[in-house]
Amino acid sequence: xxxxxxxxxxxxxxxxxxxxxxxxxxxxxxxxxxxxxxxxxxxxxxxxxxxxxxxxxxxxxxxxxxxxxxxxxxxxxxxxxxxxxxxxxxxxxxxxxxxxxxxxxxxxxxxxxxxxxxxxxxxxxxxxxxxxxxxxxxxxxxxxxxxxxxxxxxxxxxxxxxxxxxxxxxxxxxxxxxxxxxxxxxxxxxxxxxxxxxxxxxxxxxxxxxxxxxxxxxxxxxxxxxxxxxxxxxxxxxxxxxxxxxxxxxxxxxxxxxxxxxxxxxxxxxxxxxxxxxxxxxxxxxxxxxxxxxxxxxxxxxxxxxxxxxxxxxxxxxxxxxxxxxxxxxxxxxxxxxxxxxxxxxxxxxxxxxxxxxxxxxxxxxxxxxxxxxxxxxxxxxxxxxxxxxxxxxxxxxxxxxxxxxxxxxxxxxxxxxxxxxxxxxxxxxxxxxxxxxxxxxxxxxxxxxxxxxxxxxxxxxxxxxxxxxxxxxxxxxxxxxxxxxxxxxxxxxxxxxxxxxxxxxxxxxxxxxxxxxxxxxxxxxxxxxxxxxxxxxxxxxxxxxxxxxxxxxxxxxxxxxxxxxxxxxxxxxxxxxxxxxxxxxxxxxxxxxxxxxxxxxxxxxxxxxxxxxxxxxxxxxxxxx
Numbered sequence: 001x002x003x004x005x006x007x008x009x010x011x012x013x014x015x016x017x018x019x020x021x022x023x024x025x026x027x028x029x030x031x032x033x034x035x036x037x038x039x040x041x042x043x044x045x046x047x048x049x050x051x052x053x054x055x056x057x058x059x060x061x062x063x064x065x066x067x068x069x070x071x072x073x074x075x076x077x078x079x080x081x082x083x084x085x086x087x088x089x090x091x092x093x094x095x096x097x098x099x100x101x102x103x104x105x106x107x108x109x110x111x112x113x114x115x116x117x118x119x120x121x122x123x124x125x126x127x128x129x130x131x132x133x134x135x136x137x138x139x140x141x142x143x144x145x146x147x148x149x150x151x152x153x154x155x156x157x158x159x160x161x162x163x164x165x166x167x168x169x170x171x172x173x174x175x176x177x178x179x180x181x182x183x184x185x186x187x188x189x190x191x192x193x194x195x196x197x198x199x200x201x202x203x204x205x206x207x208x209x210x211x212x213x214x215x216x217x218x219x220x221x222x223x224x225x226x227x228x229x230x231x232x233x234x235x236x237x238x239x240x241x242x243x244x245x246x247x248x249x250x251x252x253x254x255x256x257x258x259x260x261x262x263x264x265x266x267x268x269x270x271x272x273x274x275x276x277x278x279x280x281x282x283x284x285x286x287x288x289x290x291x292x293x294x295x296x297x298x299x300x301x302x303x304x305x306x307x308x309x310x311x312x313x314x315x316x317x318x319x320x321x322x323x324x325x326x327x328x329x330x331x332x333x334x335x336x337x338x339x340x341x342x343x344x345x346x347x348x349x350x351x352x353x354x355x356x357x358x359x360x361x362x363x364x365x366x367x368x369x370x371x372x373x374x375x376x377x378x379x380x381x382x383x384x385x386x387x388x389x390x391x392x393x394x395x396x397x398x399x400x401x402x403x404x405x406x407x408x409x410x411x412x413x414x415x416x417x418x419x420x421x422x423x424x425x426x427x428x429x430x431x432x433x434x435x436x437x438x439x440x441x442x443x444x445x446x447x448x449x450x451x452x453x454x455x456x457x458x459x460x461x462x463x464x465x466x467x468x469x470x471x472x473x474x475x476x477x478x479x480x481x482x483x484x485x486x487x488x489x490x491x492x493x494x495x496x497x498x499x500x501x502x503x504x505x506x507x508x509x510x511x512x513x514x515x516x517x518x519x520x521x522x523x524x525x526x527x528x529x530x531x532x533x534x535x536x537x538x539x540x541x542x543x544x545x546x547x548x549x550x551x552x553x554x555x556x557x558x559x560x561x562x563x564x565x566x567x568x569x570x571x572x573x574x575x576x577x578x579x580x581x582x583x584x585x586x587x588x589x590x591x592x593x594x595x596x597x598x599x600x601x602x603x604x605x606x607x608x609x610x611x612x613x614x615x616x617x618x619x620x621x622x623x624x625x626x
Contacts, residue, residue: 528565
């Protein structure tokens with residue numbers, strides 16, 4: 001109640017100020033056109049008429065209210081407020097002219113001002129209306145800035161901030177800090193790659209140099225935090241600048257990219273910490289909406305749907321208004337959480353169902369396919385951890401090989417239009433059981449493509465997924481939280497990396513591009529040194545490498561120094577797709593008798609002969625002893 005009363009008082013005061021300034025502008029114009037002599041003609045009989053004053057006062061307040069001049073917050077007054085003030089002033093002056101012309105001249109016979117005086121009055125009214133609003137912001141911000149300078153000497157908790165990018169976003173961030181976070185941060189300097197901006201000021205903050213000079217400028221201005229505000233820059237340039245900023249050892253934050261802003265405009269001013277994904281040395285693969293139209297109004301089954309990639313796959317599919325999404329997983333907790341998240345986001349627009357079961361169980365798969373008759377199947381269920389599968393090789397065969405085969409056969413029986421299987425770069429010249437079994441899943445895709453009458457099958461091959469369960473990032477983060485050291489298996493080990501959304505988008509696109517039997521491969525740029533990844537993650541966590549430490553532990557069972565995305569034989573026929581970042585390896589001919597023999601032999605294995613039998617059907621599988 002008290003807040004409402006206080007707000008009413010403020011609006012009344014604002015209205016009185018507007019009335020006073022409007023009257024002052026009229027008097028001032030009257031004074032100017034008379035050369036300082038109020039007696040030159042008798043407009044004072046109109047100007048100081050009580051009814052004239054009261055009537056216009058009511059009209060001014062009403063007009064200003066319509067243009068929301070009493071609802072804007074003075075602290076944040078800006079372009080919108082200036083435009084509203086200009087519109088309101090035009091109508092204020094128009095009403096003044098009409099009242100003078102019609103009532104006081106034609107009806108009452110009084111002398112009024114010439115037309116040009118009303119034009120001059122409009123200019124003054126606009127200035128006087130804007131002045132208290134914009135002036136309040138300027139005075140307040142400058143006073144606060146000076147006050148913050150004084151507080152800086154008393155309170156060392158106020159951090160000096162550098163803004164990277166002297167554009168609209170950088171200006172908005174400075175405004176936000178000045179208005180809302182002045183007790184925590186002070187913007188002391190900005191940098192920008194545009195040479196025409198260097199040496200100038202952005203919102204009273206000096207642009208001291210370009211982005212390559214960040215380390216020197218950080219030192220000179222005693223910067224504590226760096227905020228990167230370059231949403232329109234390419235991913236490659238953002239990566240380069242972020243690397244420079246991270247190298248200073250200061251806390252680095254950034255505003256959303258243009259793609260993030262377009263996807264969700266509410267995030268435009270949200271500042272977040274720099275993540276390790278921001279340091280990928282390539283642009284993310286963007287989802288081609290047209291390719292994914294095949295998902296509209298379809299029933300989609302995702303095996304392993306509760307996993308890190310499977311869950312993101314469900315979220316990506318949901319964007320295309322499918323009729324039904326079935327989350328099929330053996331682990332109920334993650335599947336349950338995903339179901340709740342999707343229902344909260346999409347409500348009744350999409351039918352979301354969770355079914356618990358294993359891809360090893362043909363009977364359970366039969367029940368699921370009979371219940372839902374899916375149109376599209378994404379097969380993400382698999383055992384993926386290399387060291388664990390080295391210790392339990394038969395389980396890898398059961399889950400990865402026969403689980404995939406079971407789902408593929410069910411898809412054929414129930415006339416599923418498309419089935420996409422997730423593979424890995426470890427399937428190329430594999431040195432471990434997991435990679436060998438994944439290579440066989442690719443063979444299954446090519447075999448089913450030849451024998452199927454109903455379904456188009458495809459496989460998607462990609463590298464390590466940042467942030468997925470068991471990936472190096474969560475492991476490194478836990479090690480850093482415990483004070484280190486971060487354990488790296490080898491100083492020269494490299495891996496290809498992609499984000500979880502990229503992986504899901506690639507799978508969705510593969511389904512749209514698939515004609516049957518292809519293996520899709522993402523152009524993942526240059527491989528990343530795990531040592532560099534560890535060092536960057538330590539710095540992003542606010543520590544130095546010396547504080548945390550890095551320990552070399554040696555290669556794990558089945559692990560090799562580098563991965564490959566395609567075999568030499570595949571490179572000869574590899575082609576680009578409609579998406580220039582996605583390549584496709586054309587279907588290979590599969591000997592059907594040899595395939596049946598493989599299935600029969602692999603169905604009777606034990607830990608003693610499993611590697612030998614895998615080698616028989618994956619000739620380029622060469623187990624390594626670590």
